[in-house]
Amino acid sequence: MIHFRTAALGILLLGACDPVTTSGMDGLEGPGMIRLTAERPEGAAVDTCWGKKTSPAIIETVEREILLKPAQVTSDGVIQQPAIYQRESIQEIVQERNDTWFEVPCAAKLTPEFISSLQRALAARKIYRGPVTGEMSMRTRAAVRRIQAPDGFDSDILTIATARKLGLVAVERQPAE
Structure with a gap:
C-alpha cells in the first residue's frame, strides 16, 4: 500500500x-x-x-537623519540657531531577488x-x-x-x-x- x-x-x-x-x-x-x-x-x-x-530580495529598514534647516552661524562663529534635523525610517533593498x-x-x-x-x-x-x-x-x-x-x-x-x-x-x- x-x-x-x-x-x-x-x-x-x-x-x-x-x-x-x-x-x-x-x-x-x-x-x-x-x-x-x-x-x-x-x-x-x-x-x-x-x-x-x-531567493527573495533582502530589505532592511534604515534610520537616517535628514537636515531640514542648517545652523545659523555668525561671521565670528557663534551659533545663533542650531541645525534642525528630522529622523526618517526608510526601507532599502540590500540584495535583489535572485533566480x-x-x-x-x-x-x-x-x-x-x-x-x-x-x-x-x-x-x-x-x-x-x-x-x-x-x-x-x-x-x-x-x-x-x-x-x-x-x-x-x-x-x-x-x-x-x-x-x-x-x-x-x-x-x-x-x-x-
Whole structure:
C-alpha cells in the first residue's frame, strides 16, 4: 500500500516539466522557493526540463537623519540657531531577488529503473538505507537532499548535476580543440 503523501510526492517529481510549486512539499526551510517549472532559461534546449530556485530580495529598514534647516552661524562663529534635523525610517533593498535555474531529469526519464539505480547509487555511498523499490519514496527524497546539501542545493528535487555525479546521466563530452 502506498501512503498518500509518498504517492503525491512521486507524482510531483514525475511531473518535472509541469509548472508545479514544491517549496512547501519538499521541506525547504527559510525564505525562498524551489520549484519545478515548464519555463526554461534563455538558450536551454527544448527537450530539457528545469527548476528554479528563487531567493527573495533582502530589505532592511534604515534610520537616517535628514537636515531640514542648517545652523545659523555668525561671521565670528557663534551659533545663533542650531541645525534642525528630522529622523526618517526608510526601507532599502540590500540584495535583489535572485533566480537560479537548475536542470532536472524530465518525467519520461524518471522510470522505476532509473529510480532504482538512483536508490542503489545512494545506498553505495551510505546515504540511503531503504529498500530498492523504484519509487521516489520519502527516504529516497531525503537521501537526495542529503547528497545535494553539501553542494549548496538544499532540496529533495534531483538535479541533473547530482544525477551526473552519481553516474546516472551521461556527462556531455566537450569538443576537442
